[in-house]
Amino acid sequence: MPLIFVTSNQHKFEEARTLAEEYEIEIEQRDVPYIEIQTDNLADIVKPGAQQAYRMSGAPCFVEDAGLFINALNGFPGPYSSYVFKTLGNQGILRLLEGVDDRRAEFRSALGYCGNSIKVFEGKVKGTIAKEExxxxxxxxxxxxxxxxxxxxxxxxxxxxxxxxxxHRANSIEKFVKWYSKNKKAEGG
Known part of the structure; x- marks a missing residue:
């Protein structure tokens, strides 16, 4: 039985599927409309999201949330990255950073799993914001x-x-699939 990745984002699913295949884990994408809470901590967002998705799907599943944390903007857009991307886009972020020398940033990912246990796996990657797309x-x-x-x-x-x-996402997914491959039987997979 495939493990369910609850996401409407095809790009995220393809990244996860590629990594899961390396551990011989089959995943299936489902768009289960769970409510995503709003808070400043990604782990606090995915844990209840995974629990809700599990109740709605009736099967072990995971969710993932990510954010871009820009140092010069005090971590903005952070966990609100999806909304900010939809409203400002990359050009809006670049405008916010015009004339700013410190372009350091960090992408963070949190993956929440719910089956026979509830787990959160986090990943991050440090970098900088380019001056243009x-x-x-x-x-x-x-x-x-x-x-x-x-x-x-x-x-x-x-x-x-x-x-x-x-x-960042590959980092959190890889941590998860390594754990899941060792604990698959205990988790009902």
Whole structure:
């Protein structure tokens, strides 16, 4: 039986599927409309989200939330990254940083799992915000985020394999699939 990844984001699902396959874990995407609480901590968002998705789907599942935390903006947009991206986009973030020298930022990811246990797995990657959008791969803030490890390219200039070797989401998903592959039987998988 496949493990359920509750997300409406096809890009997130493809990243997770690629990583899960490496551990011979089959995942299935479902768009279960759970309520995402608003708070400043990603782990506090995904834990109740995973519990709610589990109750609604009736099967072990996981959810993931991520945020871009920009130092010069005191961590903004952080857990509100999706809303900010929809309203301001990458160009809006670049305008907020015009004339700012400190362009350091961090992408963070939290993955919440609910089955026979409830777990949260977190990942992050440090980097900087580019001065302009670059690249056509990926999604969201990928065209403006340059990870510290991986050269001078943005996530949007990298292959999925390269991005998965570096990204915040890949980090949290990899922690999860390693744990799940060891605990699959205990979790009903």
């Amino acid at each position: 670059r690249g056509s791969k990926g999604f969201g803030y990928d065209p403006i985020f340059i990870p510290d490890m991986g050269g001078e390219g943005t996530f949007a200039e990298m292959s999925m394999e390269m991005k998965n070797a570096l990204s």
